[in-house]
Each structure stands twice: as C-alpha cells, then as structure tokens.
Amino acid sequence: MAAEEAGAVRRAPACLCVLCGLPAAGKSTLARKVLSTAAQHGWRAGVVPYDDLIPEDAFQTRVVEDGVKQQEMHTEWKFHRQAVLGGIEQFLEKPQVLTELPSSCQIDRAAWEQCIRALLQPEALDRSQAEREPLLFLLDDNFYYPSMRYEVYQLARKYSLGFCQVYLECSLESCISRNQSRSEPIPTEVILEMVKRLEPPNPQKNSWEKNSISLNTTDILSKCDIQRVMELISSALSNPLSPHVDNTEQTEADRLKCATSVVHQADQACRRLISEAMKTARENQVPPEHMRSLATELNESKAAFLLSLRRQMLQGASFTQEEDIDVELVVTRAVDVFDHERKGILLRIINENK
Numbered sequence: 209m210a211a212e213e214a215g216a217v218r219r220a221p222a223c224l225c226v227l228c229g230l231p232a233a234g235k236s237t238l239a240r241k242v243l244s245t246a247a248q249h250g251w252r253a254g255v256v257p258y259d260d261l262i263p264e265d266a267f268q269t270r271v272v273e274d275g276v277k278q279q280e281m282h283t284e285w286k287f288h289r290q291a292v293l294g295g296i297e298q299f300l301e302k303p304q305v306l307t308e309l310p311s312s313c314q315i316d317r318a319a320w321e322q323c324i325r326a327l328l329q330p331e332a333l334d335r336s337q338a339e340r341e342p343l344l345f346l347l348d349d350n351f352y353y354p355s356m357r358y359e360v361y362q363l364a365r366k367y368s369l370g371f372c373q374v375y376l377e378c379s380l381e382s383c384i385s386r387n388q389s390r391s392e393p394i395p396t397e398v399i400l401e402m403v404k405r406l407e408p409p410n411p412q413k414n415s416w417e418k419n420s421i422s423l424n425t426t427d428i429l430s431k432c433d434i435q436r437v438m439e440l441i442s443s444a445l446s447n448p449l450s451p452h453v454d455n456t457e458q459t460e461a462d463r464l465k466c467a468t469s470v471v472h473q474a475d476q477a478c479r480r481l482i483s484e485a486m487k488t489a490r491e492n493q494v495p496p497e498h499m500r501s502l503a504t505e506l507n508e509s510k511a512a513f514l515l516s517l518r519r520q521m522l523q524g525a526s527f528t529q530e531e532d533i534d535v536e537l538v539v540t541r542a543v544d545v546f547d548h549e550r551k552g553i554l555l556r557i558i559n560e561n562k
C-alpha cells in the first residue's frame with residue numbers, strides 16, 4: 209500500500225513470449241494450445257499474430273532489377289514490427305485506451321482488437337481480481353534474426369517484464385508439405401529463403417537469449433511439450449528482467465549494432481555496383497531476357513554475400529564499441545569480394561551474348 213501511495217502502483221506480472229520458427233512450423237497451433245492452458249490457470253493471455261496484424265504487401269519479397277523495391281519492403285516491414293511492439297507498449301501503459309493505435313500506423317485494427325480483447329477478460333466477474341492475474345503475450349512471427357527478437361527483449365526490459373523464447377524446430381520437408389496443404393500457401397521460395405537466414409536462439413552466444421527452449425514440431429505436440437512451455441513462461445513471469453544493462457549484454461548489443469551497420473552500408477554499396485553492372489550490360493546490348501537473369505544472379509550473389517558478412521561480423525568480432533573498428537574500411541574490404549564476383553557474372557553474360 210505504501211508503495212502504491214508513493215506512486216509505484218504494482219503491476220500484475222507480465223511476460224513476452226517469442227514464438228520463433230519457419231513458416232508452417234506450428235507456431236499458431238502451439239499458441240492456441242498455450243492459450244487454452246493459460247486460461248485454465250486464470251491468466252490473461254493473448255496471441256500477437258504478426259501475419260494478421262501487418263499488411264500483406266510488407267511481407268512480399270520480390271527480386272527486381274535494381275533491388276530498390278526489396279529494400280523498401282524490408283524497411284517497411286521493420287516499421288510495422290516496431291508498430292506492433294508500440295501497440296503492446298501502449299497497452300502496458302494504458303490498457304483502457306488499447307484500441308486507439310496511432311493514426312499513422314497501418315496495423316490491422318480488427319486483428320489488434322481481437323488480440324487485445326482476450327487480455328481484458330471482459331467476461332470476468334471481478335474486474336479488479338482479473339487485473340491482478342498474470343498477463344501473457346505470445347508473439348507469433350518467424351523472428352529469424354536475433355535483432356528482431358532483441359527488439360522484444362528490450363521492450364520486456366524497459367517494463368520489467370518476463371521474457372522467454374520458444375524455437376519451433378521443424379524439418380524443412382514438413383514445413384513445405386504443411387504449407388502446401390494450407391488453403392493459401394506462401395511460395396516455397398519464401399520458406400527456402402528463410403532457412404538461409406534463420407538464426408535460432410543461441411544462449412551461448414547471446415546471454416539475453418538464455419530463457420529459450422527448442423521444441424521439435426516435426427512430430428505432433430505432446431502434453432509434455434506444452435508443459436515445458438508453461439514452465440518456461442511461469443519461470444519468466446517469476447523472474448522479470450531488470451531495466452539495468454550489464455556489461456556482457458552491452459557488448460553483445462554493440463556487436464549487433466555494429467554488424468547491422470556494416471551490413472547496411474555494404475548493402476548500399478552492392479546496390480550501386482549492381483546498378484552499374486546493369487548499365488554496362490545495357491550498353492553492351494545484352495537482350496532483355498538475359499538482363500533479367502543477370503539481375504537475378506547479381507541479387508542472389510549479393511544476398512549470399514551479405515548473409516555471410518553478417519555471420520562473420522557476429523561471430524568473429526572482438527570489439528566492444530562501434531568506434532573501435534573502422535566501419536568504412538571493413539565495408540570497403542568486404543565489398544571488394546562481392547565486386548570480384550559481380551565482374552565475373554557480368555563478363556560471362558556479356559561474352560555469352562557477343
């Protein structure tokens with residue numbers, strides 16, 4: 209009571225639980241099972257379904273000649289992810305104005321209201337009792353990069369919430385075949401592309417990912433699987449994060465920030481090189497169908513190069529601050545490798561058309 213008088217109103221314990229895995233790995237299926245078990249515990253629980261909340265075109269990845277469209281979509285997607293977290297933040301701050309998302313935000317309102325309605329427990333007879341029950345958000349998305357998950361972790365830390373992650377490990381063949389039996393399957397290439405990018409939770413490398421478990425979802429989920437998830441969430445609810453940042457975590461965050469910056473700058477440089485290559489090919493009268501395959505090859509080569517650069521940056525770096533390394537020099541050296549490959553592809557296509 210004294211604490212409440214001092215303004216520090218005690219909140220009910222809350223937890224952000226990230227469900228991460230390939231498309232059709234079974235995240236929504238698991239979320240539904242966890243929801244019904246959470247309801248039996250009397251918890252307020254809701255699924256945050258990114259696929260329903262974010263407009264479909266933000267998910268599309270198309271290979272186009274200069275790659276610019278792809279970049280725009282990637283940025284837009286990031287913006288939407290942040291808007292979803294902004295909605296959760298708003299709910300934590302002021303649950304009573306939950307439906308008033310910022311007017312600039314394109315999050316699907318109906319899907320958002322549905323997700324939040326579950327958390328309000330309108331059917332509860334005793335409102336004040338219901339508000340003291342634990343609050344659980346199940347975040348249902350692919351979360352293939354640690355940086356995507358880290359955004360959620362930061363939100364949990366800011367509000368001293370529990371944080372945990374469930375990685376749904378499912379064989380690629382099962383994901384593809386389950387996806388194909390859905391009424392609206394996504395293109396198989398999207399799944400194959402995601403396999404290349406996926407970096408599952410790695411508590412050895414990222415200490416902030418320590419509250420993570422893997423579930424094998426190639427097989428049917430068992431009661432024991434659900435129990436493991438419930439234990440993970442219970443433990444996260446009882447051990448909320450502290451807003452304080454320790455040194456190890458700061459180092460990891462710096463490394464992630466630096467890797468993101470290097471990869472971003474390398475991406476820009478590669479785009480310029482690809483545009484130049486396309487111009488040279490046009491000047492050499494390469495026919496349109498070969499121009500298209502040139503664009504595809506160059507974009508694929510760029511994607512593989514950036515992926516490997518990102519991995520190298522995250523693994524090898526021994527620096528602690530972005531300023532400790534010469535980002536420009538790292539980018540220039542790295543892009544030389546791509547440039548070499550680009551020239552090879554360009555020359556081959558020009559020679560084939562002579």
Ligand SMILES: Nc1ncnc2c1ncn2[C@@H]1O[C@H](COP(=O)(O)OP(=O)(O)OP(=O)(O)O)[C@@H](O)[C@H]1O
Nearest residue numbers: 230231232233234235236237386425426427428429
């Ligand atoms: N453990 C499982 N064993 C067998 N089939 C499963 C399992 N989990 C899910 N499925 C089936 O696979 C299909 C995809 O499941 P679900 O929608 O839960 O995947 P998802 O990971 O949420 O996909 P997305 O990321 O594309 O939304 C559904 O038809 C579902 O019934």
